[in-house]
Amino acid sequence: MLAPLDGLGTDLATLPGMTHQPPTRPQSGCAVLVHPDGDAGEFSAMRVADLRKLVQQQEQQLRVFDATLSTIADFAYTFDRDGRFIYSNRSLLDLLGITAEEIVGKNFFDLGYPTELATRLQHQIEHVFVTKEHVVDETPFTGPTGAEGYYEYIFRPVFAADGSVEMVAGSTRDVTERRRVQEQSRQILDSISDAFMAVDTDWRFTYVNQQAERLLTRTPGDLLGHTIWDAFPGLLGSSFERAYRRAAEDRESSSLTDYYPNHGRWYEVHVYPADPGITIYLRDVTQRKCLEKQKDDFLAVASHELKTPVSSIKAFAQVLGRRFTASGDMESATLVGKMDNQLNKLTNLISDLLDVTRIESGQIRFRSHLFEVDPLVREITDQIRLTAPEPVIRIDGCAGCSIVADRDRTGQVLMNLLSNSIKFAPVDSEIVVAVSADSDGVAVTVTDSGMGISRERQALVFDRFYRVLGPEPDTYPGLGLGLFISAEIVRRQRGRVWVESEEGAGSTFGFWLPLSGGEPGTPGDD
Amino acid sequence: MTDRILVADDDDAILEGMRLILEDEGYEVITTRTGPTIESVIEERPALIFLDIWMSGLDGRNVCAAIKSDKRTHGVPVILSSANIDVGRFAKECGADDILTKPFELDEVLRLAERYVRSTQGGRRG
Numbered sequence: 001m002l003a004p005l006d007g008l009g010t011d012l013a014t015l016p017g018m019t020h021q022p023p024t025r026p027q028s029g030c031a032v033l034v035h036p037d038g039d040a041g042e043f044s045a046m047r048v049a050d051l052r053k054l055v056q057q058q059e060q061q062l063r064v065f066d067a068t069l070s071t072i073a074d075f076a077y078t079f080d081r082d083g084r085f086i087y088s089n090r091s092l093l094d095l096l097g098i099t100a101e102e103i104v105g106k107n108f109f110d111l112g113y114p115t116e117l118a119t120r121l122q123h124q125i126e127h128v129f130v131t132k133e134h135v136v137d138e139t140p141f142t143g144p145t146g147a148e149g150y151y152e153y154i155f156r157p158v159f160a161a162d163g164s165v166e167m168v169a170g171s172t173r174d175v176t177e178r179r180r181v182q183e184q185s186r187q188i189l190d191s192i193s194d195a196f197m198a199v200d201t202d203w204r205f206t207y208v209n210q211q212a213e214r215l216l217t218r219t220p221g222d223l224l225g226h227t228i229w230d231a232f233p234g235l236l237g238s239s240f241e242r243a244y245r246r247a248a249e250d251r252e253s254s255s256l257t258d259y260y261p262n263h264g265r266w267y268e269v270h271v272y273p274a275d276p277g278i279t280i281y282l283r284d285v286t287q288r289k290c291l292e293k294q295k296d297d298f299l300a301v302a303s304h305e306l307k308t309p310v311s312s313i314k315a316f317a318q319v320l321g322r323r324f325t326a327s328g329d330m331e332s333a334t335l336v337g338k339m340d341n342q343l344n345k346l347t348n349l350i351s352d353l354l355d356v357t358r359i360e361s362g363q364i365r366f367r368s369h370l371f372e373v374d375p376l377v378r379e380i381t382d383q384i385r386l387t388a389p390e391p392v393i394r395i396d397g398c399a400g401c402s403i404v405a406d407r408d409r410t411g412q413v414l415m416n417l418l419s420n421s422i423k424f425a426p427v428d429s430e431i432v433v434a435v436s437a438d439s440d441g442v443a444v445t446v447t448d449s450g451m452g453i454s455r456e457r458q459a460l461v462f463d464r465f466y467r468v469l470g471p472e473p474d475t476y477p478g479l480g481l482g483l484f485i486s487a488e489i490v491r492r493q494r495g496r497v498w499v500e501s502e503e504g505a506g507s508t509f510g511f512w513l514p515l516s517g518g519e520p521g522t523p524g525d526d
Numbered sequence: 527m528t529d530r531i532l533v534a535d536d537d538d539a540i541l542e543g544m545r546l547i548l549e550d551e552g553y554e555v556i557t558t559r560t561g562p563t564i565e566s567v568i569e570e571r572p573a574l575i576f577l578d579i580w581m582s583g584l585d586g587r588n589v590c591a592a593i594k595s596d597k598r599t600h601g602v603p604v605i606l607s608s609a610n611i612d613v614g615r616f617a618k619e620c621g622a623d624d625i626l627t628k629p630f631e632l633d634e635v636l637r638l639a640e641r642y643v644r645s646t647q648g649g650r651r652g
Contacts, residue, residue: 304610307628308539311537311630315630315632319546323550354611367615
């Protein structure tokens with residue numbers, strides 16, 4: 001149903017894009033219409049019949065216009081200078097439970113809107129008239145029928161030919177469902193323990209969850225709409241900036257943990273490309289990093305302190321051994337020799353602990369230089385034969401070349417692989433050390449005929465603290481660090497480690513190192 | 527020149543162990559728990575110094591650098607000893623002549639003594 005027409009021009013002006021001025025209704029039966037482009041045309045001596053026809057055409061257009069607007073779920077309406085309804089489509093009338101005639105000429109107070117909301121809407125309409133700028137806002141609203149909802153609305157100026165605002169046209173959309181989904185998402189994001197932030201393509205914060213506000217000690221007002229670089233200038237030039245840019249520009253997710261000096265804290269960050277912009281998950285790991293450092297420091301000091309008494313015990317044992325030998329007491333000399341061997345094992349365990357500490361804190365250093373592989377293999381094999389005469393160790397093949405790597409560390413890897421095989425190989429079996437070279441590097445494998453490793457466990461053998469379980473907890477001795485350390489030493493020299501095995505049919509552990517895995521003459525090179 | 531060797535370490539047991547190893551081989555050993563000073567080196571005139579890096583309140587690297595930068599003492603060989611795997615790098619930085627990694631082998635101690643004391647004197651004493 002149409003609202004009563006209070007003058008043809010006024011209602012025409014409610015049509016989108018039409019800016020007719022209210023016409024004066026001439027007493028002579030003539031009307032003066034102002035053309036939308038401002039050119040005036042005078043219709044003199046227009047016959048009343050023609051005018052009536054024109055009015056009928058306009059009223060028909062308005063009915064079409066109203067019918068069209070009433071097919072949409074959004075509310076569409078216009079206001080006059082005093083904030084009174086000139087027109088409303090069917091959707092709003094249905095919500096309010098009133099007719100078109102009842103709404104025209106009424107403002108929000110008349111329609112029984114809550115005073116606070118009515119005042120705000122009234123001010124916003126006034127604002128559009130004064131500033132000629134549109135207003136976008138949202139509000140919860142409960143209609144007289146009890147229907148609750150959340151609404152997003154926009155008030156736009158309708159300009160007259162002289163550029164003044166003649167009326168305000170608006171539309172309102174029920175965004176209850178969208179808000180509900182947003183609220184649900186917000187609750188989920190607020191309930192996660194990580195800080196979460198969304199940044200748009202201009203690097204402006206578009207969302208910050210409660211954890212992020214707490215963690216960064218900022219309010220949403222400090223962040224929303226501001227760029228990440230303005231809010232956190234310390235990010236510029238940091239590893240965080242590089243990760244954020246990779247996510248935004250290359251669409252690459254990444255994770256990193258680094259120190260942020262401006263906060264004096266360590267953050268673990270996961271960055272993902274989003275549409276639009278990026279999302280950032282942030283966790284303060286300062287306490288964990290402090291504990292890790294304490295642990296690393298403790299292990300480093302403990303390893304050093306443990307080695308000191310071992311050094312003196314070893315010195316005493318060796319002096320005793322020499323004295324027994326000199327006096328011809330060979331039995332005592334042998335006993336002291338065994339004591340010395342045990343001290344070497346103890347030293348190796350301490351060294352392994354220290355190595356793990358260094359690997360985990362990224363402090364392991366490689367002193368790379370060019371060395372021949374074959375003599376190293378022979379040297380390590382000879383060395384292990386002294387402490388473990390059985391099983392037999394056979395060297396198969398040769399590399400016949402040199403590589404650039406840390407010789408001591410590479411020897412340590414082979415020693416670990418051999419010690420590991422000896423632990424599991426039957427005494428009367430044979431262990432084969434196979435050496436070969438290709439155009440890019442050198443491969444060394446150690447094959448035993450021990451108990452073998454199941455496929456599932458093969459994936460774990462290079463993990464830290466992994467130990468093979470036997471019938472008794474201490475069937476197979478060791479801290480479970482040797483293979484982990486070996487794998488790390490090889491990987492950090494750009495090589496690779498592997499295991500091939502079958503349960504009950506022995507195992508082959510191997511490593512491959514590139515011809516130039518390390519840079520010769522790097523700092524720390526001995 | 528003598529066969530006198532100065533051993534600097536803050537651990538008494540290490541000092542005793544080193545003394546036994548070297549004295550059994552006929553060297554004269556003097557020890558210090560607090561690290562040698564330039565004056566003590568000039569006074570004692572050791573043929574070789576075994577110098578621990580981590581001594582209580584004292585960094586052996588600084589002591590070594592001081593010995594090596596003083597023209598009265600820079601000719602005295604200094605062997606830097608430590609359980610630290612980076613002892614080789616430290617030795618280069620402070621101008622030490624060689625390293626002894628802890629825990630050490632008796633043979634290694636004697637090899638170093640032989641090399642830096644006796645090979646320069648053309649014979650053994652004791």
